[in-house]
Amino acid sequence: MNIITTVLVLTACCYHISADDKVRYDNFKVYRVVPKSNEAVEILRALEESDNVYDFWTEVKGVGHPVDIMVAPHLKYRFSDALAGSQFDVEEYISDVQKLIDNENPKAGRAVGLEWSSYHTLDEINQWLRDLASTYSQVSLIAAGRSYQGRDILGVKVSFKSGNQDRTVFIESNIHAREWISSAVSTYILNELLTSQDSNVRQIAESHDWIFVPIFNPDGFVYSHTTDRMWRKTRTPYSTCAGADPNRNWGYHFNEGGTSSSPCSETYRGPYAFSELSTNTLSEYIGTVAPQLRAYIAFHSYSQLLLLPYGYSAAHQDNYNDLYSVGVKAASSLAQRYNTRFQVGNIVEVLYVASGGSMDWVKGTFGTPITYTYELRDTGRYGFILPANQIIPSGQETLDSLVTILQEFDKIL
Numbered sequence: 001m002n003i004i005t006t007v008l009v010l011t012a013c014c015y016h017i018s019a020d021d022k023v024r025y026d027n028f029k030v031y032r033v034v035p036k037s038n039e040a041v042e043i044l045r046a047l048e049e050s051d052n053v054y055d056f057w058t059e060v061k062g063v064g065h066p067v068d069i070m071v072a073p074h075l076k077y078r079f080s081d082a083l084a085g086s087q088f089d090v091e092e093y094i095s096d097v098q099k100l101i102d103n104e105n106p107k108a109g110r111a112v113g114l115e116w117s118s119y120h121t122l123d124e125i126n127q128w129l130r131d132l133a134s135t136y137s138q139v140s141l142i143a144a145g146r147s148y149q150g151r152d153i154l155g156v157k158v159s160f161k162s163g164n165q166d167r168t169v170f171i172e173s174n175i176h177a178r179e180w181i182s183s184a185v186s187t188y189i190l191n192e193l194l195t196s197q198d199s200n201v202r203q204i205a206e207s208h209d210w211i212f213v214p215i216f217n218p219d220g221f222v223y224s225h226t227t228d229r230m231w232r233k234t235r236t237p238y239s240t241c242a243g244a245d246p247n248r249n250w251g252y253h254f255n256e257g258g259t260s261s262s263p264c265s266e267t268y269r270g271p272y273a274f275s276e277l278s279t280n281t282l283s284e285y286i287g288t289v290a291p292q293l294r295a296y297i298a299f300h301s302y303s304q305l306l307l308l309p310y311g312y313s314a315a316h317q318d319n320y321n322d323l324y325s326v327g328v329k330a331a332s333s334l335a336q337r338y339n340t341r342f343q344v345g346n347i348v349e350v351l352y353v354a355s356g357g358s359m360d361w362v363k364g365t366f367g368t369p370i371t372y373t374y375e376l377r378d379t380g381r382y383g384f385i386l387p388a389n390q391i392i393p394s395g396q397e398t399l400d401s402l403v404t405i406l407q408e409f410d411k412i413l
């Protein structure tokens, strides 16, 4: 990066910090841009990689595939100049990001414990996990890893009866800090497994052991609450910017596409595989339970997708056919309650190349049979800033699909 772009990055990141030290996004817009030619695709790729002044909420895939890009107000004209000409369809999708942030979480701070009508802080979520472990004999607290800033990565293990240890389901969420809906949904599901009277939920709950680690990236998650709602990465300091993308940092086909070598990029892979203390320690923990894993499920947002391995390759490997056919049934179950539509497929085919992800590492290293990554609600009208009143519906429909996944695989495995 040269000096001019460094100045631009600093300007873009810091000039709008408010009195309470929170980054504000007043009049930041999100544009949905559809490139109509290969040249247009290359222009977008260059824009993403060279400047890092625009925040690509979704990645560039190819001709005809929409990309959501957040643009600061002072860069509006520069952005439209870069996309001048007829090679792009451009639509303003979000007119003021700060307004969405202001309206996202109206009840925050009022409730004790989790109630899934608001988003919660790391301390609140961890306290809830500790309370579960002291309330339910089936729940035990686990330390699944540690972060760069010295935080424990907490989780819980749930076991209703002995004999299920080789049927363990691992649930990952919030490896990307700003994707708050992901841990809201995973904690909602955890609570349902403990309390629901629904016969299907009871059936899957009590016929598996469960490991939930709701906040895979605690440093980034805290920062997304205290300082910058749109933060995605870890907080490890690097030469020019902070943080690596913890879902490009795992040691299976690391650095084989869909990542950046620039520390200022949102998809910076880190200097080497498992450079992040969080991914490194989590991988050690997962390694200790991997022989028992029947399923590894990761929650992200947004785009409404149910993704299959791998992110480094479009090839249909391992048990792709089973994962795909069950995935289609799961998406159909998910749609029944609120008609929310999810697309199913291999990461590269549905999204783009993204190497170094946690699911790739688990699947490739341990051969875990059931492996899915959800991109939860929505399809871009709110993007990462999904209003809290969508937590429960999103949790309900996601649990519906998880019931289908586990029950369908019981017929196969």
Ligand SMILES: [Zn+2]
Pocket: 176, 179, 300, 301
């Ligand atoms: Zn994500």
